[in-house]
Amino acid sequence: MSDVAPQLPKAYEPSAVEADLYADWERAGLFHAEPDASGEPFSIVIPPPNVTGSLHVGHALDNTIQDVIVRRERMRGKNAVWIPGTDHAGIATQMVVEKQLAAEGLTRHDLGREAFLERVWAWREESGGTILRQLRVLGCSPDWEREAFTFDEQRNRAVTKVFVDWYAQGLIYRGTRLINWDPALRTALSDIEVEHREITGELVHFRYPLVDGDGASDADGGIVVATTRVETMLGDTAIAVHPDDERYRHLVGRSVRHPFVEREIPIIADDYVDPAFGSGAVKITPAHDPNDHAIGERHGLAMLDVMDDAGAMSEAAGPFAGLDRFAARAAVKEALDGLGLLVEVKDHVHPVGHSQRSGVIVEPRLSDQWFVAVRSLAERAAEAVRDGLVTFVPERSARSFLEWLDGLHDWCISRQLWWGHRIPAWYGPDGELRVQAEQPEGEGWVQDEDVLDTWFSSQLWPFTAFGWPDATPELARWYPTSTLVTGYDINTFWVSRMLMAGLAFTDEVPFRVVHNHGLVRDEHGKKMSKSFGNVIDPLDLVEAYGADATRFALLRNAAPGIDVPLAEEWVEGAKRFVNKLWNAARFTISNLDGQRPGALPPEERRTLEDRWLLDALAAMHAEVDTAYDAYDWPVVARGIYRFVWDEFADWYLEAVKDRIYGDDVEAQRDARAVLAHVLEMTLRLAAPLLPFVTEAAWRPLTGSAGGAASLMAADWPEAAGQVNADARSRFAIVQGLVREVHRFRSQLRIAPSVRIELDVEPADATARAVLAEHAGLVRSLAGLGRLDVVDALPERAGSSSIVFPSGRASVPLEGVIDLEAEAARLRTERERALADVARLDAKLANEGFVSRAPADVVAKEREKRAAAERAVDELTARLAAFGVDA
RNA sequence: GGGCACGUAGCUCAGUGGGAGAGCGCUGCCUUCACACGGCAGAGGUCAGAGGUUCGAUACCUCUCGUGCCCACCA
Numbered sequence: 001m002s003d004v005a006p007q008l009p010k011a012y013e014p015s016a017v018e019a020d021l022y023a024d025w026e027r028a029g030l031f032h033a034e035p036d037a038s039g040e041p042f043s044i045v046i047p048p049p050n051v052t053g054s055l056h057v058g059h060a061l062d063n064t065i066q067d068v069i070v071r072r073e074r075m076r077g078k079n080a081v082w083i084p085g086t087d088h089a090g091i092a093t094q095m096v097v098e099k100q101l102a103a104e105g106l107t108r109h110d111l112g113r114e115a116f117l118e119r120v121w122a123w124r125e126e127s128g129g130t131i132l133r134q135l136r137v138l139g140c141s142p143d144w145e146r147e148a149f150t151f152d153e154q155r156n157r158a159v160t161k162v163f164v165d166w167y168a169q170g171l172i173y174r175g176t177r178l179i180n181w182d183p184a185l186r187t188a189l190s191d192i193e194v195e196h197r198e199i200t201g202e203l204v205h206f207r208y209p210l211v212d213g214d215g216a217s218d219a220d221g222g223i224v225v226a227t228t229r230v231e232t233m234l235g236d237t238a239i240a241v242h243p244d245d246e247r248y249r250h251l252v253g254r255s256v257r258h259p260f261v262e263r264e265i266p267i268i269a270d271d272y273v274d275p276a277f278g279s280g281a282v283k284i285t286p287a288h289d290p291n292d293h294a295i296g297e298r299h300g301l302a303m304l305d306v307m308d309d310a311g312a313m314s315e316a317a318g319p320f321a322g323l324d325r326f327a328a329r330a331a332v333k334e335a336l337d338g339l340g341l342l343v344e345v346k347d348h349v350h351p352v353g354h355s356q357r358s359g360v361i362v363e364p365r366l367s368d369q370w371f372v373a374v375r376s377l378a379e380r381a382a383e384a385v386r387d388g389l390v391t392f393v394p395e396r397s398a399r400s401f402l403e404w405l406d407g408l409h410d411w412c413i414s415r416q417l418w419w420g421h422r423i424p425a426w427y428g429p430d431g432e433l434r435v436q437a438e439q440p441e442g443e444g445w446v447q448d449e450d451v452l453d454t455w456f457s458s459q460l461w462p463f464t465a466f467g468w469p470d471a472t473p474e475l476a477r478w479y480p481t482s483t484l485v486t487g488y489d490i491n492t493f494w495v496s497r498m499l500m501a502g503l504a505f506t507d508e509v510p511f512r513v514v515h516n517h518g519l520v521r522d523e524h525g526k527k528m529s530k531s532f533g534n535v536i537d538p539l540d541l542v543e544a545y546g547a548d549a550t551r552f553a554l555l556r557n558a559a560p561g562i563d564v565p566l567a568e569e570w571v572e573g574a575k576r577f578v579n580k581l582w583n584a585a586r587f588t589i590s591n592l593d594g595q596r597p598g599a600l601p602p603e604e605r606r607t608l609e610d611r612w613l614l615d616a617l618a619a620m621h622a623e624v625d626t627a628y629d630a631y632d633w634p635v636v637a638r639g640i641y642r643f644v645w646d647e648f649a650d651w652y653l654e655a656v657k658d659r660i661y662g663d664d665v666e667a668q669r670d671a672r673a674v675l676a677h678v679l680e681m682t683l684r685l686a687a688p689l690l691p692f693v694t695e696a697a698w699r700p701l702t703g704s705a706g707g708a709a710s711l712m713a714a715d716w717p718e719a720a721g722q723v724n725a726d727a728r729s730r731f732a733i734v735q736g737l738v739r740e741v742h743r744f745r746s747q748l749r750i751a752p753s754v755r756i757e758l759d760v761e762p763a764d765a766t767a768r769a770v771l772a773e774h775a776g777l778v779r780s781l782a783g784l785g786r787l788d789v790v791d792a793l794p795e796r797a798g799s800s801s802i803v804f805p806s807g808r809a810s811v812p813l814e815g816v817i818d819l820e821a822e823a824a825r826l827r828t829e830r831e832r833a834l835a836d837v838a839r840l841d842a843k844l845a846n847e848g849f850v851s852r853a854p855a856d857v858v859a860k861e862r863e864k865r866a867a868a869e870r871a872v873d874e875l876t877a878r879l880a881a882f883g884v885d886a
Numbered sequence: 887g888g889g890c891a892c893g894u895a896g897c898u899c900a901g902u903g904g905g906a907g908a909g910c911g912c913u914g915c916c917u918u919c920a921c922a923c924g925g926c927a928g929a930g931g932u933c934a935g936a937g938g939u940u941c942g943a944u945a946c947c948u949c950u951c952g953u954g955c956c957c958a959c960c961a
Contacts, residue, residue, distance in 0.1 A: 583924085
């Protein structure tokens with residue numbers, strides 16, 4: 001090794017360099033962008049994580065992808081910005097603080113609204129920013145000078161404006177609707193905050209006695225209904241049957257008597273009822289079931305709310321008042337049984353809505369809330385997707401997205417919480433309602449108690465992050481954003497709302513591309529969760545294996561829209577690759593003798609391995625460029641991996657050693673030029689993915705002192721023009737022979753120290769030319785003492801032969817091998833070759849194949865057949881030479 | 887109930903209408919001067935199953951089975 005070799009450590013130590021490199025980039029302002037800088041604009045806004053949260057693998061994946069994209073766009077000369085920020089995360093954050101209070105034996109009501117909010121802000125001060133700091137250790141490069149928060153003053157103004165404007169346009173309204181109620185959190189939820197889970201419940205059949213029934217006939221015995229939530233019968237205000245149902249037609253218009261409360265209930269006819277389900281008669285509870293509610297509206301039924309906000313039965317539930325809804329379920333069933341009205345109880349599996357946040361079963365409840373009328377907004381959003389103004393990667397995401405938009409119901413945006421944007425609605429002393437930014441003049445105005453769904457503010461993020469509603473230079477420059485990177489799981493929660501709001505307030509789509517990645521799971525595809533004990537902390541990974549390895553391991557399996565399996569040992573594998581790259585760079589740099597990357601040697605002075613490597617580099621470059629553009633991370637990762645490890649390190653570095661260590665000065669200089677060029681290109685192409693190790697190698701390679709001369713600020717390489725495909729096939733001849741010699745040695749247990757000698761008989765003129773010209777290369781790669789290219793292999797006792805794709809060779813063995821073992825091996829090989837011949841013969845005898853298959857395919861098969869036959873002959877002869885029968 | 891994705895080596899995944907590949911793991915040999923976080927070689931697969939299209943299907947079509955996910959107001 002040259003003595004000018006910089007002192008590069010033998011093993012790459014991420015922890016020793018990452019923090020310094022990151023600080024250097026940041027100091028040099030490489031993350032920062034100005035709107036008036038040159039270059040085509042490119043922008044990404046971070047999906048803002050919960051301000052009080054901490055980094056999990058999902059964040060690591062999402063942000064690594066964004067970082068890779070933005071780093072590459074910067075290198076491509078774009079005026080690229082990545083806006084960081086956090087979300088106040090309404091319910092989630094409030095719950096955390098409430099839990100803290102509970103540990104002190106307090107509830108938020110003990111503190112009161114104002115003190116509680118102070119407490120949340122204090123928690124935000126304490127824990128806020130942690131998650132963004134953690135992004136730094138991953139190497140993420142957002143513009144830290146532009147950090148935003150969904151609940152800061154700027155974003156507050158935006159939220160208020162949107163609410164006031166939409167109200168004025170009739171797109172926000174207040175109304176009494178059946179909403180999803182979370183009895184644990186005591187707040188309304190939107191439809192998508194409800195998760196449906198299959199539950200085995202009971203389908204309870206019971207009988208309502210008819211009013212004025214005489215009990216003499218079956219019909220007068222009453223009418224049987226079925227329900228899974230029998231406690232809701234306390235709020236029944238009708239029984240519905242299908243109008244065509246012969247069984248019940250005569251009962252329509254009569255009434256039944258409620259067994260527990262003083263009420264007569266009419267029997268009505270409605271098309272909604274399915275005569276085939278249950279008894280064909282449905283109890284109608286308009287205040288507690290969406291279908292029943294619709295029927296109630298059609299028939300003008302009373303809407304009787306029989307529960308309170310905690311899910312206990314209210315006064316309206318008569319004798320069951322005060323019981324929790326589930327206790328009431330059991331009690332009502334028992335009471336019905338006591339009255340002889342219980343007919344049948346069957347197990348029944350059905351989906352039940354659960355609160356995404358608290359996990360409790362959601363109660364449909366009639367309630368006064370604020371809504372966004374989504375119809376027109378959703379239609380406009382769908383149109384933008386159909387028109388291709390927004391595209392999805394993977395494309396199929398668009399279809400489910402459109403279907404979802406199509407079935408959208410109005411969005412319930414009010415929450416009975418305290419942490420969030422307070423609704424800008426004011427109630428006057430005489431009951432007047434005003435929606436406006438400021439408290440109205442005069443006495444007695446009271447602001448609405450509720451806050452907005454957290455997604456209400458995050459839907460504005462792509463433009464509020466740039467300062468909207470102010471007309472900022474940033475907004476003009478970088479909005480609409482370029483790409484939104486997010487898991488497919490929040491397309492409905494967030495992406496759809498951003499699209500609707502963006503179109504409504506900016507007349508533009510908020511992003512041109514939505515790149516959906518999958519969810520990070522464990523190595524068997526199982527969801528990571530604390531209870532399974534399979535959670536991986538990305539910070540642990542970075543600490544143990546480095547940021548590059550963590551990034552590489554994540555992206556290596558992150559195909560668009562597909563869940564990403566991750567195991568710690570795979571990150572370890574990624575670290576080995578990083579180390580491989582480091583050592584290939586270290587070897588290269590150490591042998592350059594101060595020579596810097598520059599012009600390649602002229603065509604005529606390039607060796608076969610030079611031309612082969614440059615061709616391989618060009619192929620990798622093209623593949624990786626395309627894959628970067630398509631957000632196809634596994635292909636990017638594999639392309640770089642394969643080139644670095646298999647082609648550059650395993651073959652080229654071995655092949656180049658003769659020239660590097662030799663005394664032909666010009667050859668040495670040429671070899672160094674190719675080495676330096678290829679390493680430099682490789683570092684650039686890998687830089688977005690592996691920012692640290694590439695930067696660490698770039699500096700000694702180029703003599704850069706970092707800062708503004710960092711790899712991070714270097715240009716993205718232009719695609720190489722000409723590739724020499726010829727080199728690939730010629731080098732393959734060399735590789736074919738070298739591999740066979742290795743195999744031969746391994747099979748015959750010939751120690752590497754034994755320099756074997758070879759007579760080679762090439763199969764054709766090309767192989768002859770290549771092997772004659774590059775005998776030295778083959779000798780050094782295969783560890784040969786001698787290589788002679790001959791017209792015909794010499795007949796020699798005690799020699800064995802090697803068959804390789806472009807010819808055969810003979811090796812004098814001088815009794816160093818086990819003849820028995822070799823003969824057995826030859827026999828097996830010969831049998832295999834015979835089977836090949838038979839198979840290919842059968843195929844070529846098939847007229848359909850010969851006449852219909854493309855000519856080149858048939859020719860290929862014929863060649864294979866000829867080769868197999870030659871192999872049989874060869875092996876037969878070799879066995880004979882061993883004095884053994886085939 | 888509707889929809890989407892997926893079943894290829896022990897594990898995680900590539901792949902193409904012409905007898906299947908990689909990484910990890912496993913086995914053997916190698917302290918070869920960039921790397922033992924390494925090198926070379928090897929074992930291991932009826933490409934989920936059944937039909938169909940085709941001269942030929944792991945690949946295209948249909949069905950079945952299995953897995954995962956999303957959506958959903960039939961009591």
